[in-house]
Amino acid sequence: MPEAFSGASDFVVVGAGLAGAATAWQLAVRGHQVTILERNVPASHDGSSHGSARIFRYAYPDPFYTRAVVESKGLWDGLSAACGAPLITPFGAVDYGPERNPRLLASVLAGEGIEHELLSAADARARWPQIAFDTEVLWHPGAGVIDAEGAVNAMVGLAVEHGARLLANWELQRVERTGAGYRLHSTTGQTHDAGNVVISAGGWLPALLGQLSLPAGFLAGLPEVTVRQEQAFHFKYRDHAPADHAPKDDASKDDDGGAAPGAGCRPTFIHKAADIQAYGLPGGRDAGFAGQKVAEYNGGKLIPSAARQTGEVDPANRRRVVEYVQRYLPGLDPQPYAETTCLFTNTPNEDFLIDRVDNLTIVSPCSGHGAKFAPLIGQWAADLADGSGGVPDRFRTASPAAVTT
Template sequence: MIDSSDYVVVGAGLAGAATAWQLAARGHQVTLLERDVPAAHDGSSHGSARIFRYAYPDPFYTRAVLESKGLWDVLAQEAGTQLITTTGAVDYGPERNPAQLAEVLAGVGIDHELLSAAEARQRWPQIAFDTGVLWHPGAGVIDAETAVNAMVALAVRNGAEVLTGWNLASVERTGEGYRLFSSAGDALDAGNVVISAGGWLPGLLESLPLPAAFLAGLPRITVRQEQAFHFRYRDGKAWPTFIHKTAGIQAYGLPGGRDAGFEGQKVAEYNGGRLVPSAVEQTGVVDPANRGRMVEYVRRYLPGLDPEPYAETTCLFTNTPTEDFVIDRADNLTILSPCSGHGAKFAPLIGQWAADLATGSGTVPGRFRTATAPALTNWNGTP
């Protein structure tokens, strides 16, 4: 006899775990499927260091961060653990436009300061600022892996079942429901399915029973194998997170946390990795050219760091052309892709939106239903 569930969520990264948590908390029967383990190392939600920030050039996202923060606080309280460490954030560079970001933060009521480059260098001598700087103290670092495990635990506490080592191969329609098949030949019936497969999504889309018009309306989803490097602190100064956009490179950094022994800053080039057809084709091998660019970047702009990386890793970015998310539904099958390297901070809110859409109890912003409604705006995004 084949087991069944009212709601099956595929993928136990941040978005999938958040969706399972939200659905189970509402009393629904939920099964969470994960090809490996929650927050698996070869996915996009592993480790202890993701940026939490309010600074966006688009007020929509800043307001969404504010809403998401309330849900993060609920999650931390229910899980009994700290998930966000406050560090503050600095945004700068000739293509980052700190004044525009400050205007957005002012409109939403987020505490911030605009500093000259000299003022910022006096406050953070470990960073060689090349323009004026936006500082907002409420930013910080998300412990992604702990957050995933907390949401999975709360989902289980509310009755959800979690199946690990369950690699989805295909989905078939069965009357008004679906039958999911694993690569090992297991099967599971579902009334509703949420696909939150991260970098594996492009390879799964054609195996899903979705209308041709729906598939044609989805944005092009690409996957990059990114790399991040950890550089040791030269002194004990406290580091903020940062985003720096200048000609030829867009870099970001944050305290690396336990990912590399709390010894340094995690620094990476945004969308600096190579394109892969899907996560299946990732190699986990760091690109030496990218390493060289980041070493040179640290030498030039981050004098407070030893310019030789002491640890490095690869990760996956799943991107859309507008850098908006995909949260859309056809029949009882929901596609969920918190894309473009900036979705972690929205995880609890994305889970709420996805649960609303999957159950029909609410709506999601039209810009995310790209297969059925046009995106409202484009935005100049960063991770």
């Protein structure tokens, strides 16, 4: 049962996924009175921030995002130091495929001074025989895998240490304007008053937008926010032998000092072929450290909101991904040993939405590629919410279109 509580806060953050947790952490560290309202629990399994495996990478065709990754990495390092645990495991990343344009990505990384190599398909196959590369390949060793759930719990924990209050199982139904700010109503009849509200509801945002007391002009100017029920599949490794090229450092060690399963020998990848865009990464504890997580990017069906997710894997999507593994990933057993669904919430151009009107801030970090920016998104959102700074214009409602991924 939800904790019985009716109260007031200077700032209420709705949603304890990566973006909400990061915003609450930033606001609490600054000394604000913060309450986090979470419909379930932080990093809930039915949201977009659960589990141990999200790609951290620098390679973007738009230098803006590459520079933002660099800035975000500094905040990730500070977060890891503050919570006393590594949150990004280094694996490196490869980008390839006729629609991925590795040469363009390499030029962006070169412009930002980020270590990388541009390899021929033959040289890349010699280095990573478990992948059947079909074009030249960009390799950048600074990439890795984010422990999303660990990061959420770390940021919520630090926010609480700095005085924030977490109310779990508090599902927002609507927000109404009051003379002093806002009154938030839960689905079970509880209320909470706030001077400032940050809505970071992930896949639940589309259904909430009409219930937030937003000015009509502001609401009409927001980009369309879509939600997909995606699928991810885990395939066992055929060979666990490490690769000679792999980075080796303390961040790839487990708690006992030995090499974490798969660490340093299986790069993350993004492959844009003519008929499919796929990505993969070591699956971590999500599937017992036994294999690679592989998925088709934006391959799931559109749903009105997260409340309409079924958790059922689409057989046609499973077939496409299995066929992809058979064709391009000879280092994997092509029969998945685990599978799951997850949520992608995106704007049409995949730019983030971070905007504010009348002391209410909307944060939608585009869960298809936003995890790596979580601490930075929290900083941007906190700056906007408390008036201490702004956010890049492209994240406001009047921002021009841009291609990001």
